[in-house]
Amino acid sequence: MNRDATLSWVLGVVAVAVGYVQWGWQGVVLATTLVVFWLLLQFSRALRTMRDAAAAPIGSVASAVMLHSKLRPGMRLPQVLRLTASLGRPVSTEPEAFEWGDASGAKVRTEWLDGRLVRWDLVRPAETAEPSSAQVPPA
Structure with a gap:
């Protein structure tokens, strides 16, 4: 795994941990939602780039x-x-x-x-x- 991917996973785990420490299970749900939203944004950006290039x-x-x-x-x-x-x-x-x-x-x-x-x-x-x-x- 490259350095960027490792950093992304570490930040995701830290977000979940901070959410748990601050707000309990609701914080874990919030942090997980934010991580999934970020992944969807990246996926959407990649698909848009490939669609435009394929045209x-x-x-x-x-x-x-x-x-x-x-x-x-x-x-x-x-x-x-x-x-x-x-x-x-x-x-x-x-x-x-x-x-x-x-x-x-x-x-x-x-x-x-x-x-x-x-x-x-x-x-x-x-x-x-x-x-x-x-x-x-x-x-």
Whole structure:
């Protein structure tokens, strides 16, 4: 279990204990109700994020450059899904990698370890227009 989950469980147990000490069994009921309400809020938020991301085309983002600038190490997938508003296109499973691209052809490839963002790269489309030597005036 990671540190955030452990802290959440400890806070829930502390809330129940404080409720019991202060108000007896009514305090336990109140603390349990508050913990369940908090869990429902988190679940609702996760479902809303997934619903919004599933409605968009897979692997598309408005601007790959802007996405690249907003990514930070340690971000969780739901945080990245809120930024992209779409599900990523799976690239590989080992390491777990997803990709988002924009209309210009630029792509952001992300790598994940234990549900956290560890690495990302911006890949821009290759420039195809090379200057021709016939267009250069003689010196």
